[in-house]
Amino acid sequence: MSRDERARQLLEVAWRLAREEGADALTLPRLAECAGVTKPVVYDHYASRAGLLAALYQDYDRRQTARMDEALASSADNLRAKAKVMADAYVTCVMSQGREIPGVVAALAGSPELDRIKRDYEREFMARCRKVLAPYAPGALSAARLWALLGAAEALSFAAAAGELGAAQARVELADLIRALVERPQAR
Numbered sequence: 059m060s061r062d063e064r065a066r067q068l069l070e071v072a073w074r075l076a077r078e079e080g081a082d083a084l085t086l087p088r089l090a091e092c093a094g095v096t097k098p099v100v101y102d103h104y105a106s107r108a109g110l111l112a113a114l115y116q117d118y119d120r121r122q123t124a125r126m127d128e129a130l131a132s133s134a135d136n137l138r139a140k141a142k143v144m145a146d147a148y149v150t151c152v153m154s155q156g157r158e159i160p161g162v163v164a165a166l167a168g169s170p171e172l173d174r175i176k177r178d179y180e181r182e183f184m185a186r187c188r189k190v191l192a193p194y195a196p197g198a199l200s201a202a203r204l205w206a207l208l209g210a211a212e213a214l215s216f217a218a219a220a221g222e223l224g225a226a227q228a229r230v231e232l233a234d235l236i237r238a239l240v241e242r243p244q245a246r
Contacts, residue, residue, distance in 0.1 A: 064095075064099070064103065065103055065113075067093060068089060068093055068095075068100065068103055068104075069113060069114065069117050071089060071092050071093040072084060072089055072110060072113075072114055073114065073117075073155070073158060074092070075088065075089065075092050076114070076158035076161055076162060077157065077158040080158075080161055081111075081158065081161030081162050081164065081165045082161075082165075084107065084110060084111065084114075084162075084165070085107060086100045086101060086104060086106070086107060086110065087100075089104075089110065108169055108171060108172055111162060111165050111166055111172055112166075112172060112175050114162050115162055115163070115166055115172075115175060115176060115179065116175075116179075118151070118155055118159055118162070119179045119183075121151060121154075122147065122148065122151040122152075122183075123182075123183075123186070125147045125150065125151050126143070126144060126147035126148070126151075126186070127186075129143040129146065129147050130143050130144070130147075130190060136194070137191070137194035137237055137240060137241070138233075138237065140190055140191065140194070140236075141191075141233040141234075141236035141237045141240070142229075142233045144187065144190070144211075144232075144233070144236055145211070145228075145229045145230075145232035145233035145236060146229050146233075148211045148215055148232065149211075149214065149215045149218055149225055149228045149229045149232060150225075150229075151215075152212075152215035152216065152218070152219050153215070153218060153219055153225050155219070157219050157220060159216075159219070160216045160219065160220070163176065163212075180208055183208060184201075184204040184205070184207070184208055187199075187204055187207060187208075188204060191236070191240050194240050194241075195240045195241075196241070196243050197243065199239075199240065203239045203240075206239060207235070207236055207239055210231075210232060210235050211232055214228040214231055214232050215228060215232075
């Protein structure tokens with residue numbers, strides 16, 4: 059198995075482990091056991107649990123970004139369409155990952171180093187949102203509105219993944235919220 063194939067296998071096993079046993083079970087020895095490899099193989103890919111958590115979050119973010127970018131490229135050029143695509147992509151990505159992503163996100167927040175990684179990805183996401191939504195805004199989109207968009211996207215998606223509301227409802231509410239944040243004039 060090539061190094062890239064092994065890395066992909068380890069990520070898939072780590073996601074399964076998080077889904078079945080929770081993020082607390084994500085230790086390098088447990089990953090080695092579940093993947094059927096020796097500990098040195100896992101440690102060769104991830105120097106620490108923090109490295110594994112960072113790799114999981116990066117994997118999730120890559121998929122989320124690709125899904126959203128692909129859908130945005132083929133969507134109509136209006137706010138309603140862009141908001142729908144963004145909401146659909148965000149919720150769908152979280153739903154496809156299941157209940158394990160909230161656990162990984164919570165584990166990331168437990169370490170300053172990992173929290174920085176998460177914040178960097180959040181800022182990149184908000185920059186993409188600003189670029190896509192700016193043409194439809196009556197003024198510049200404030201950082202506060204972009205943080206609100208991100209918080210709502212995460213909260214609605216995580217609630218849907220936990221079964222607290224339907225995915226379709228989360229998508230509709232998020233698209234409505236995105237439009238409201240963009241269309242409302244900025245306070246002076």
